[in-house]
Structures are given as C-alpha cells and as structure tokens.
Amino acid sequence: MQFIPFSPLIDIGFWSQLSKNKIEIYKLDDGERSLLVKTKINPYQEKTSQLYLDIYAFQDEITLNKSGPFEIYSRIQFQNYNTIETYQEFDHLNYVQLTFKKMIESFSKDEKPNLFQGRMSIFADLKKYLFYYKLVVPQFQIENIQNIIQKSLTDYLGDQMQLFQQQLSLIIQQQQKEISNTSFVILRKENLQYVQFDEYQKNKQDVIFLYFDSYNQSQLNGQFNNFIAYLITNNSIKDQLNNINIIVIKDALTINKNQFSLKNSIYLELNLSESKIVEQNGQYKAFNIEGYLQEKKIDLKSFMDEQSLAREAVDLNIKLMKWRLLPELDLEKVQTQKVLLIGAGTLGCQLARNLIGWGIRKITFVDYGKISYSNPVRQSLYDFEDSTKGGRPKAEVAAEKLKKIFPDIESEGYQLQIPMPGHFVTELQVQQTLESFYKLSELVSTHDAVFLLTDSRESRWLPTVLSNAYGKMCFSVALGFDSFLIIRHGISLKKYNPEIHGERLACYFCNDISSPGNSMKDRTLDQQCTVTRPGLSFLASAYSSELFVSLIHSPLLDGTPASDNTEQLQQTDLGILPHFLRGQLSDFEVRLFYGRAFKHCVACSQQILDALEKNPQQFLLEALNRPDVLQDISGITEELTQNKQEIHEIQDIDGDDECSVLQIIS
Numbered sequence: 001m002q003f004i005p006f007s008p009l010i011d012i013g014f015w016s017q018l019s020k021n022k023i024e025i026y027k028l029d030d031g032e033r034s035l036l037v038k039t040k041i042n043p044y045q046e047k048t049s050q051l052y053l054d055i056y057a058f059q060d061e062i063t064l065n066k067s068g069p070f071e072i073y074s075r076i077q078f079q080n081y082n083t084i085e086t087y088q089e090f091d092h093l094n095y096v097q098l099t100f101k102k103m104i105e106s107f108s109k110d111e112k113p114n115l116f117q118g119r120m121s122i123f124a125d126l127k128k129y130l131f132y133y134k135l136v137v138p139q140f141q142i143e144n145i146q147n148i149i150q151k152s153l154t155d156y157l158g159d160q161m162q163l164f165q166q167q168l169s170l171i172i173q174q175q176q177k178e179i180s181n182t183s184f185v186i187l188r189k190e191n192l193q194y195v196q197f198d199e200y201q202k203n204k205q206d207v208i209f210l211y212f213d214s215y216n217q218s219q220l221n222g223q224f225n226n227f228i229a230y231l232i233t234n235n236s237i238k239d240q241l242n243n244i245n246i247i248v249i250k251d252a253l254t255i256n257k258n259q260f261s262l263k264n265s266i267y268l269e270l271n272l273s274e275s276k277i278v279e280q281n282g283q284y285k286a287f288n289i290e291g292y293l294q295e296k297k298i299d300l301k302s303f304m305d306e307q308s309l310a311r312e313a314v315d316l317n318i319k320l321m322k323w324r325l326l327p328e329l330d331l332e333k334v335q336t337q338k339v340l341l342i343g344a345g346t347l348g349c350q351l352a353r354n355l356i357g358w359g360i361r362k363i364t365f366v367d368y369g370k371i372s373y374s375n376p377v378r379q380s381l382y383d384f385e386d387s388t389k390g391g392r393p394k395a396e397v398a399a400e401k402l403k404k405i406f407p408d409i410e411s412e413g414y415q416l417q418i419p420m421p422g423h424f425v426t427e428l429q430v431q432q433t434l435e436s437f438y439k440l441s442e443l444v445s446t447h448d449a450v451f452l453l454t455d456s457r458e459s460r461w462l463p464t465v466l467s468n469a470y471g472k473m474c475f476s477v478a479l480g481f482d483s484f485l486i487i488r489h490g491i492s493l494k495k496y497n498p499e500i501h502g503e504r505l506a507c508y509f510c511n512d513i514s515s516p517g518n519s520m521k522d523r524t525l526d527q528q529c530t531v532t533r534p535g536l537s538f539l540a541s542a543y544s545s546e547l548f549v550s551l552i553h554s555p556l557l558d559g560t561p562a563s564d565n566t567e568q569l570q571q572t573d574l575g576i577l578p579h580f581l582r583g584q585l586s587d588f589e590v591r592l593f594y595g596r597a598f599k600h601c602v603a604c605s606q607q608i609l610d611a612l613e614k615n616p617q618q619f620l621l622e623a624l625n626r627p628d629v630l631q632d633i634s635g636i637t638e639e640l641t642q643n644k645q646e647i648h649e650i651q652d653i654d655g656d657d658e659c660s661v662l663q664i665i666s
C-alpha cells in the first residue's frame with residue numbers, strides 16, 4: 001500500500017478572515033482555538049490530496065454542502081501567535097508524540113475514535129501581509145499490512161450495487177457530522193445498512209467498514225494509517241483482525257442521474273493480525289513528518305486589494321462550473337483567448353459581457369461610431385451620460401466600461417473606419433484608409449478569434465479576408481428584425497487540410513455570387529438603422545458566445561467539420577458544434593444549417609488570399625473603388641459566363657438584406 005500526505009489548499013478568504021479576527025476578536029489573545037478543515041474529492045484527477053481551509057474554517061458549526069462533492073470536516077487545533085519568536089518556539093515534534101499517545105489511549109475505549117488530529121500554528125505579520133504557518137497532521141506508520149483481496153468496488157458489489165447506492169445516499173445525507181474526525185462508518189455486511197457505533201460495540205461480527213479516503217488516485221491518504229492503528233489497538237476486535245473488510249470511497253460522490261460514480265472506489269480485505277505501529281527509539285514514527293513540519297510563508301500583498309479579491313471570486317465562480325458540473329471544461333484554454341469584436345453596438349456590448357462571464361481576459365473593440373441618444377437602452381455597456389455632447393466613441397467607452405465591471409480585464413477600443421467595398425476612396429482619403437487597413441490587420445493578427453458584429457454586409461468583408469489571411473477563428477453574427485444568423489467561418493486556407501478537416505466550411509460570403517456593395521445608398525431611415533426586436537441581440541450574442549466556447553473545446557477548433565445531418569455533428573462535452581444557426585422569434589425556433597466553402601468566394605477563396613498577399617494596397621484600393629473586381633479576381637465572372645446554368649440562384653431567405661446573403665445548402 002502506498003500513501004500520500006495532505007497538501008494544504010488555503011483559500012484567500014481564510015487569510016482575510018484571519019486578519020479580520022485578529023484585529024476585531026483575538027487582538028493580543030494568542031490562546032489555543034480550533035479550526036474546521038475539510039477534505040473532499042474533486043471529480044477530476046488530482047495530483048495531491050488536498051486539505052482545504054477557507055473562510056468557513058472559523059465557524060463553530062459545520063455547514064454541510066448539499067450540492068457539490070461530499071466533504072468531510074475535521075476540527076483541528078489552531079494558534080495564532082503574536083510574535084514570530086513564540087511561534088517558532090512551539091515544539092511540533094513533541095506535539096505529534098503527545099497526540100499519538102492520546103490517540104492510542106483513546107483507541108482502547110469503546111468510543112468513536114478521533115482519527116483526525118492536527119494543528120495549525122500561524123504568525124501573521126499583518127502590516128506586511130505576510131503569514132507564516134505550519135500545518136501538522138499526525139499520521140502513524142504501520143508495518144505488515146497484508147492485503148488479501150483488493151478489487152474495484154463495482155466488481156465487488158455486483159448485484160448489490162443498487163442497494164449500496166441507496167445506503168450511501170442515506171449516509172451522506174444523515175451522517176456527515178458522524179464522519180467528522182473519523183472518516184469511517186460501519187455497515188452490516190448482509191444488508192449494507194448503516195450501524196450506529198454503540199450498536200457495533202455490542203456485536204462486532206460481520207461488518208464492513210466504509211472508509212472515506214480523500215484521494216481519488218490509487219494511493220491512499222496517510223490518514224488510513226490512523227484508521228488501521230485504531231483497528232489493531234482496539235482490543236475487542238483482536239480475533240477478527242485476520243480478515244477486515246473495508247470499502248474505500250475514493251470518488252467525489254456527486255449525484256448524476258440518481259447514481260454516484262464509483263469508478264475509483266475499491267474494496268479491500270486486509271489481514272492485520274501481524275500489523276504493528278512503527279516505533280523508533282521509543283517514539284512513534286510519523287508519516288511525512290518532515291513535510292508537515294516545513295514552514296510555509298504566504299505573501300498576500302498582491303491579494304489584499306479589492307481588485308484581486310474580485311479576480312479570485314470570478315475565477316472561483318467559473319471553476320465551480322468545472323468542479324460541480326463539467327470536469328472536462330478547459331477553462332484555461334477559454335480564458336486565454338484573445339477576442340476581437342468588430343462592432344461595439346448591441347451585439348458587441350452584450351457579447352463582451354458574456355465573454356467576461358466565461359473568464360476571458362482580453363477583449364478589443366473596433367467601432368467607428370459614437371454613442372447616440374437611442375443607444376444606451378439597448379447597448380448594455382453605455383449610459384445616458386455617454387450619449388450627451390455629441391456622444392463619446394463607442395469602442396473606447398466599451399473598453400472603459402468593461403474595466404469598470406471587471407478591473408482585471410485587458411480591454412482596448414479603437415475608433416476605426418473599416419474599409420468597405422463600394423465605399424469609394426478619394427485621393428485625399430487614401431492615406432487614412434491605408435492606416436485603418438494596417439491597424440485592422442495588426443489587430444486581427446494579434447487576436448485568436450474575430451467576431452463580426454457590424455450592421456452592414458460590406459463592413460464584414462475585410463475582417464473576413466484578414467481572418468482568413470492570418471489563420472484566425474472567425475464568427476459572423478447578424479440581426480434581422482426578428483431573426484438572427486450566426487456563422488462560424490470555415491477554417492483559414494492557411495491551416496486547411498482536407499484529410500483532417502474534411503470539407504471546408506463556408507464563410508459569411510461563400511454563398512454569394514456578387515461582391516458586397518454600398519448598402520447604405522438609396523436606403524430609407526428604417527432601412528439604414530438596424531431595426532430589430534430588442535431581445536434579439538441578447539439571444540444572438542448568447543448563442544454566439546456559447547458556440548465559441550464549445551468550439552474551443554473541440555480539438556480541431558475552427559477546423560471542426562460540420563454536416564447537414566444534426567446527428568452527425570461533432571460533439572464536445574458541451575454539446576454539438578453546428579456550422580450556422582438561424583434563430584427566429586416569430587416561432588421561437590433556432591435551426592441549424594451547414595454550407596460548404598465556395599471556391600470562388602469573394603472573401604475566403606485562394607484567389608482573394610493570393611491577391612491580398614501579392615499587393616495588399618493595390619488589392620484593397622481596387623476592391624473599395626470597384627467592387628466588381630472581387631468577382632473578377634475570385635473567378636466568379638468567368639464561371640458565370642462559362643457555366644451560367646449551373647450557378648444556383650441566390651435564395652433570399654428572409655427578405656432582409658442583412659440575413660439574405662447566405663443561401664442555405666441542405
């Protein structure tokens with residue numbers, strides 16, 4: 001049998017509560033007190049066996065956690081010293097020996113033993129936010145444990161699994177306090193029913209010990225030695241020591257579909273008749289004593305400001321999702337994404353809020369517009385003040401407001417006019433247009449994902465071209481009056497490999513055989529402003545952020561193939577990965593579609609990519625001033641003249657310009 005020691009995992013809340021208690025309650029009283037420590041198993045694989053201390057450690061009563069993994073509480077000794085000298089004087093080795101002796105004395109009595117004893121000694125230098133501590137958990141060492149049988153619990157239980165699940169569920173609900181400081185309960189072997197300790201004293205025959213180990217890998221926590229020490233020193237079970245039956249629970253014990261997952265738990269039959277507590281020179285040998293006696297120092301200077309506390313709290317909130325519900329979540333991968341939002345209107349504002357909710361730390365806005373009087377009611381990052389005196393620039397304000405919501409965010413805004421096909425550039429405007437082009441190129445190249453959230457079709461063209469050129473993930477989100485469209489663009493040609501990615505997926509422009517032009521010309525007021533139902537942008541931004549996070553979990557990322565058959569869509573632990581979603585409020589439906597990339601696409605084809613790379617300035621200026629040139633470059637013109645019959649007519653899927661650009665291939 002191999003053992004692993006406890007590693008303390010101390011929450012920032014613990015230190016901040018300790019500082020508060022020291023100032024408000026303990027003051028100069030450095031007498032002995034007690035703390036609640038807890039052990040629990042997380043649903044994912046752990047490298048260490050953790051002993052948790054958090055803000056609740058100072059409570060008198062154990063508060064039970066009903067929703068998360070099952071937790072076992074233990075009360076330990078605690079002393080917060082006034083000076084570093086008195087802290088250093090305490091003899092922890094002596095404490096360990098005395099504790100061992102007391103434990104052994106108590107083991108011979110007919111009472112429930114206290115197997116979890118520990119002591120935390122602290123010196124808190126509050127002026128410097130420095131904390132020195134030692135956390136010692138006396139654990140025996142036992143020699144000659146004979147392992148007769150060891151198997152997985154599921155194999156051992158067989159048909160009794162159902163019965164066991166029921167009993168376990170009752171124990172967890174009713175006996176949590178009972179397990180404090182012992183980590184075990186007793187079951188009657190025949191029916192797996194819980195037996196009170198007093199009752200067990202009267203009849204020690206035919207029982208199974210149900211032991212909760214705090215580590216979900218194959219080793220056991222060193223606490224198991226204390227349990228064995230109890231069994232071998234308690235005189236009354238001496239004649240049964242050659243066959244001790246133990247169920248060791250090594251799983252998180254969160255309920256899923258009315259069942260616990262017990263994949264790590266084991267069943268043991270031990271022969272302890274030859275087992276002995278290890279002693280050396282008249283002293284008990286303690287497991288991992290050097291480790292426990294090591295002094296630890298915590299420097300909380302950087303943590304004690306509110307901003308850091310907010311970061312801790314936000315992180316914790318997101319981690320809870322992982323710990324409690326979805327162990328497979330790759331939070332680090334999500335949080336390190338750098339996201340570029342083209343458009344800081346209704347969609348941009350709301351999407352940014354969703355992304356910070358997922359813990360994303362870098363968000364950049366690009367928008368040329370200023371905040372107008374009508375914006376604040378729909379665009380969730382702005383208020384009335386921002387719209388006065390001609391209105392402040394959207395991108396800048398959006399970035400500023402994100403920082404107000406969450407100071408840890410790295411957020412920037414650029415008031416930038418996106419060069420658009422059909423929006424002619426005069427001689428005088430050339431310089432500025434090129435500057436915008438290079439700035440946009442730089443922004444796309446330094447982010448991981450680009451979201452196109454503007455309200456015109458032509459403003460999405462250049463960012464689409466650049467995302468393809470720089471190999472970035474790209475998403476388009478567009479709103480109609482009561483419908484929205486979300487597309488994850490096919491993988492960049494720079495990364496595309498048909499053998500891995502299958503058929504390349506369409507971009508926003510793929511199903512279009514004309515170049516984007518100036519859609520603002522000859523439009524009435526209601527056509528120029530995007531008139532949409534107010535809830536729509538919230539829905540669309542919610543779906544797009546969730547699609548993005550799901551996609552991050554797919555190993556192929558934006559190269560993840562799609563299909564027109566929903567059943568065949570790729571899946572992650574968060575669900576399926578559609579290519580594009582079209583939601584409609586009139587029937588409250590969201591439908592999934594799929595489209596292949598078009599080899600003559602005016603935005604994402606090889607020909608466009610080549611033209612851009614050959615001479616970026618010339619390509620750009622031509623595309624802006626003569627939109628037809630895109631059809632020529634991409635080869636549509638030629639295709640049209642040669643093969644007129646075979647080009648499908650563009651289907652107008654909702655009569656609204658914004659959403660009509662994509663033909664549904666089904």
Ligand SMILES: [Zn+2]
Binds near residue numbers: 506510
């Ligand atoms: Zn395309």
